Amino acid sequence: MEIKFSHDVDNVLKEAKKQNKPVLLDFSAAPM
Amino acid sequence: MWPDERVVRFVNQNFLPARVHVKDDADAFQRYGEKYNAHWTPTVLELDPNGEEQWRLEGFLPLDDFLGQLMLGRAHMDFKQGKWADAEKRFREIVEKLPKADGAAEALYWAGVSKYKASHDPSALKETAKAFSTRYKDSSWAKKASIWA
Numbered sequence: 001m002e003i004k005f006s007h008d009v010d011n012v013l014k015e016a017k018k019q020n021k022p023v024l025l026d027f028s029a030a031p032m
Numbered sequence: 033m034w035p036d037e038r039v040v041r042f043v044n045q046n047f048l049p050a051r052v053h054v055k056d057d058a059d060a061f062q063r064y065g066e067k068y069n070a071h072w073t074p075t076v077l078e079l080d081p082n083g084e085e086q087w088r089l090e091g092f093l094p095l096d097d098f099l100g101q102l103m104l105g106r107a108h109m110d111f112k113q114g115k116w117a118d119a120e121k122r123f124r125e126i127v128e129k130l131p132k133a134d135g136a137a138e139a140l141y142w143a144g145v146s147k148y149k150a151s152h153d154p155s156a157l158k159e160t161a162k163a164f165s166t167r168y169k170d171s172s173w174a175k176k177a178s179i180w181a
Contacts (some may be wrong), residue, residue, distance in 0.1 A: 001036065001037060001039050001042075001058045002034075002040060003034055003039075003040050003043050003044060003049050003100065004047070004049065004178055005049045005050060005051035006048070006049065006051070006056055006091065007051060007052065007053075007056075007060070008048050008050075008099075009050045009052060009060060009064055012048050012049075012050040012124065013050075013079075014085045015048055016048050016079070016081045016082075017082060017083075019048070019081070021048050021088070022047050022048070022078060022081060022109060023047055023048050023049075023050060023077075023078070023079040023080075023081055023083065024043055024047035024048070024049045024050070024076065024077070024078055024079075024080060024102075024108070025050050025051075025052070025064065025076070025077040025078075025079055025128075026049070026050070026051040026052075026059065026069070026074070026075075026076050026168075027051075027052055027054070027064070027065065027070045027072075027073050027074065027075040027076070027077075028051055028052070028053050028054065028073055028074055028174055029053070029054040029073040029074070030074070031052075031054070
């Protein structure tokens with residue numbers, strides 16, 4: 001079980017509007 | 033932090049998750065960092081469906097405190113939208129499930145406000161002030177609620 005973070009923020013913002021769902025935006029420096 | 037099962041469940045149920053990495057997504061990090069005034073990591077933003085910032089966490093927090101702050105932000109989002117019952121439920125969930133977390137006292141305060149906003153019954157505020165007489169007595173939220181006693 002994990003969080004599938006998208007790195008395409010533009011697309012996530014579009015989807016959020018379409019789905020009427022909030023966005024969690026993580027600014028990270030953690031090793032990937 | 034992120035692999036914790038409770039955090040994963042909460043994020044997946046409540047948000048579309050996106051990440052910009054300071055090195056691996058350098059252009060996006062700069063672009064969105066400027067757009068959202070985020071110039072340090074970790075910074076976690078909760079945005080409403082229109083992309084407007086509603087909640088911000090900057091810096092590391094231990095797990096329960098981190099989850100509590102995520103939940104608090106989501107509860108405030110419902111509150112700002114006038115979804116009083118949903119907001120109250122979310123605020124109370126923080127107090128019940130993460131009573132020692134950073135944010136629990138704030139959640140207790142706003143749970144009472146949400147109940148009052150839904151009912152316009154002042155007893156909701158009085159009950160909240162009473163609850164603060166036994167919990168989180170030293171918090172600033174207890175002081176804020178003291179006017180309702």
